[in-house]
Amino acid sequence: MRKVLTIGEILVEIVATTRGDGFLDVQPLVGPYPSGAPAIFVDQVGKLGMPAAIVSRVGDDDFGQLNIARLREDSVDVSGIEIAPGESTGSAFIRYREDGSRSFVYNIRYSACGNLQPSAASDALIDNCDHLHVMGTALTAPGLRDMVLEAGRRIKARGGTISFDPNLRAEILGTPGLADDVAHVLAMTDLFMPSGDEVFLFGKARDEAAAVAELLERGVKTVVIKRGSEGASVFEKGVRYDAPALAVTEVDPTGAGDSFGGAFLSFWLAGADPAVALRYANAAGARAVTKLGPMEGTSTRAELDALLSEQGVEA
Ligand code: ATP
Numbered sequence: 001m002r003k004v005l006t007i008g009e010i011l012v013e014i015v016a017t018t019r020g021d022g023f024l025d026v027q028p029l030v031g032p033y034p035s036g037a038p039a040i041f042v043d044q045v046g047k048l049g050m051p052a053a054i055v056s057r058v059g060d061d062d063f064g065q066l067n068i069a070r071l072r073e074d075s076v077d078v079s080g081i082e083i084a085p086g087e088s089t090g091s092a093f094i095r096y097r098e099d100g101s102r103s104f105v106y107n108i109r110y111s112a113c114g115n116l117q118p119s120a121a122s123d124a125l126i127d128n129c130d131h132l133h134v135m136g137t138a139l140t141a142p143g144l145r146d147m148v149l150e151a152g153r154r155i156k157a158r159g160g161t162i163s164f165d166p167n168l169r170a171e172i173l174g175t176p177g178l179a180d181d182v183a184h185v186l187a188m189t190d191l192f193m194p195s196g197d198e199v200f201l202f203g204k205a206r207d208e209a210a211a212v213a214e215l216l217e218r219g220v221k222t223v224v225i226k227r228g229s230e231g232a233s234v235f236e237k238g239v240r241y242d243a244p245a246l247a248v249t250e251v252d253p254t255g256a257g258d259s260f261g262g263a264f265l266s267f268w269l270a271g272a273d274p275a276v277a278l279r280y281a282n283a284a285g286a287r288a289v290t291k292l293g294p295m296e297g298t299s300t301r302a303e304l305d306a307l308l309s310e311q312g313v314e315a
């Protein structure tokens, strides 16, 4: 079986239990929950039984331990997670406003994962994995960017594959050098999983079909567009399938895209039909939003099958 590698941040997330604007008042909070986009993604891959590993860095503290314990429990190879003595694990405080938008307080850049460097353990994982999943956010931190690009080149040179979730907003693309890095990753990408308008970030096309056609023309094998509560679509040359969103009660949308991506990749790597991979990923995204905490809604195969059959969708 193929083994999946991802590289990037591990955090805890602490969530305000009331809606409102930010953290200027004393207020009830709940957490810590395991988090970090690459960590949520790889947890979902591990839960579906696909060999998977993450290269990351945490502090020598409870926040780091709870993340490592969760990933290990869900069968993720944690040998590439360095525990940095005297440093602190990253954290994110999040509060939903009445309109569903979010305010954040982040402690990431100056936390343990903000200072990730190549190590013997990360080197061994790059040599042992056949697939790299790139989170676009990793390209915004200089050391991390170098590691990700180098891992991509090495894995691809050995005949491996690459998936890419840009996780970027158009504004950040103005960062010097970032557009080039993103284009570089895209040129190596086999499976591209943008959400919404991110499909337009890379070419000149202004309508979705043309943007997708351009990506497939450039050598991307599969494009998956995530559409939040509108579901998702998958495209390959001459192929398009759409999955309407499953009817669930949204409690916490954070992490849906990462759970969706982890599930889609697991089926894609196993050689599933794109329509089947899409239905399972759509179910993984739907389950993710029903649970408070970004990694709490990752799913086993049995849980995805149960949701699909409950909603009368043939897997
Ligand atoms: P994020 O980066 O915030 O994790 P994203 O933008 O990458 O999210 P979304 O499009 O928000 O990803 O969600 C991913 C997928 O999860 C959707 O394509 C859909 O399949 C599923 N999903 C998301 N929200 C809902 C919802 N309210 N109801 C049902 N399914 C949902």
Ligand code: MG
Residues within 6 Å of the ligand: 165, 167, 195, 257, 258
């Ligand atoms: Mg996303």
